[in-house]
Amino acid sequence: MIDALGRRGNLPAETSTFMGRDEDLAEVGRLLQEESLVTLTGVAGVGKTRLALKAAGELSGGAWLAELSGERNGALLAHTIGAAIGLPEQAARPQGDVLAEHLADRRMLLILDTCEHLLSPCRELVGQILRAAPGVRVLATSRQPLGLPGERVHTVRPLPVTAEDCDAVRLFRDRARAVCPGFEPSDAVVRLCRRLDGVPLALELAAGRLRALTAGELLDHMDDRFSLLAGRGRTGRHRTLRTAVGWSHELCTPEERLLWARLSVFAGTFDAAAAADVCADERLRGVPGLLSRLADKSVLIRHGQRFRMLGMMRDYGREWLRAIDEERAVVRRHREHSLALRRGMRHPGRRVCGDPARRPESSRPHPGPGH
Known part of the structure; x- marks a missing residue:
């Protein structure tokens, strides 16, 4: 695709050296050759956008970037993408239809950067585009998958830390x-x-x-x-x-935020049974399902049947645990759980807090203390 200015894309120039990620680049390049929709997921600050731009820059053909972090209205999503690729507004028709029709006979890569707060409208619009435009590939970055059939998800991990040359x-x-x-x-x-x-x-x-x-x-x-x-x-x-990190917190439900806060007492990996023993009570049920949701939202990292939380996510959760005045109770339960494991037994889940009717501060819609 070439716009009115004769450009075959709008990718920004690199302003710093891209380090490592050779395996990620190779895998993303392979997926883009095979699939119509590839989504890069991963924890806050892990470099999803930078990897997407680098992978797109190494492909032949046009690549167009639509940056979505500043858009809060899903109804304007097609307008934001259209503006990014130089498509004029047409007030007489839905912009999604105009965009899909415009792309129908194009061959290009469309990068949708930061989709997690617009999952439903992104899912709907990307599906419409891909049905209408078989020559278009979409590379999305998001803290969780879009959830479309045929979507290929590549999780971007933190850089390994092994020695001075890593x-x-x-x-x-x-x-x-x-x-x-x-x-x-x-x-x-x-x-x-x-x-x-x-x-x-x-x-x-x-x-x-x-x-x-x-x-x-x-x-x-x-x-x-x-x-x-x-x-x-x-x-x-x-x-x-x-x-x-606060952006991830804002995208969580009240129950997910509460579990995030309580899980901050785990310094290493843990499984669903341990999380339920320490964190579940009458105000927080269904811990295994909530764990999966936090992993899908890149708050937790999966390791087989176990989970872990990066230090920055744990510190943020610990701030919330103190703010809702649960730190002492949850730390005590974690200690009791650890002692029970050493003795070869496990205590069933019990109440964390003394007043089940008290509304936890983690159910508030704002992202966190000091934010």
Whole structure:
């Protein structure tokens, strides 16, 4: 597709080095050759958008980006996408029909970036486009799948942290040299990258703090990572860690938020039985199903039949646990559960809080304390 300006796409120019992700790039490229709809999912700040743009840039043909994070009205979704590809408005007809008709005989890649808050309208519009336009491929980024038949989902994982030459440390070094020329990693940097779970956004924000702090000092302040990693806008999107994680929290239901808060007492992996023992009560039932929903929304990471929560997600949940005055009770239940396991027995789920009628603060619609 070529627009009125003669462009075969509107992808932004790269402003920083793309690090690692060779296997992800190869897999996304393969999926795009085979499937009409590919969705990149993953936790906040993991680099879904950057991977999508890099994968699209390596493909031949036109690639068009529609950035959806600023759009809150699903009824305007087709207008937002149409504007991104240079399609004029036609007030006399539904814009979704105009868009699908315009793309019907095109061959192009359409990137829909940040779909999670518009899942239902995205699902409906993408389905309409793909039915009308067999030559169009859609690459979506979202914290959960769109849920369309034939959708292929690729989960973007944090960068591995293994040694001084791993991708996470190389990314940190590259960004650190922008503020400290000649910077070389140390063992403290490896430990810092590990504490940050290899999440690219967190690594970039931490590297920017080297203007004022050493890597060791950053490590010492990790208990307050949200205040520490409050970066200033390079792009305006998710430039603080709290904003990125808070966006996921805002998209959760009250029950999912409450379980997220209670799960923050688990430092390692856990299974559904452990989560139910520690977290379930008369105000929070159906824990196994809620676990799956939190994993689908990229709050939890699956490991077979077990789950884990990245440090930044756990810290955010712990803030909420304190805010709703449940920390002491849930920590006690977690301790009792751990002791029971050591003794070869498991306590059935019991009440977490003394007043089942009290409405938990985690059911409020805003994203979290200090947000």
